[in-house]
Amino acid sequence: MSTDAMPRPARTRQAERAARWEAPQGDRAERRARRRAWVGRAVLVCAVAGCLASVVWRQTEGVARQRELAKLQNDISLAEAERVEWTNRIQELQTRARITRIAERRLGLHVARDDEVVLLPIPASSMEQGQ
Known part of the structure; x- marks a missing residue:
């Protein structure tokens, strides 16, 4: 007989749900481990992407600062x-x-020529007061 001809026991939805909860714990642990591994990889990818983005940002800022510095040095030399x-x-x-x-x-x-120059004498009293 073929397997198609064999009658299958009718299961209700409740029975299927109950069977799912009664499944061995090994499957659940494996899924949990796979999920943790996937989350770990996702965190690693995000961390690497963040590091790369920070490097790009830092380099962009450095180039902008270098341009600004060159402009200021040019302005200083002109001034x-x-x-x-x-x-x-x-x-x-x-x-x-x-x-x-x-x-x-x-x-x-x-x-003035030499004969146009008049030298005035300074009184001695004013010289004593100046000291």
Whole structure:
């Protein structure tokens, strides 16, 4: 006889549920172990992904900071060059030759000759008070 021809005992839903709870504990332990292994692998994958993401983030921030630093260094060098330029300009404007030339042209003044210079004596009493 074939197995199809054999009648199977009719099981009710309650009987099937009861049979499931009455299953040997070995299957449950194996499933629990597989589930723990799967959770462990998932945690490991998440940890590795987190580490990789942090490395990418850190590298991105480093590149951004490097660009910012290069821009600031460029700005500093430009400001330093401008400061040197202004210092040279101030020194040029303070030269005696330039001041003399402008005084002659705008104010009609000239450099005093020796006979135009008058030296005034300083009284001795004012020298004693100054000490």
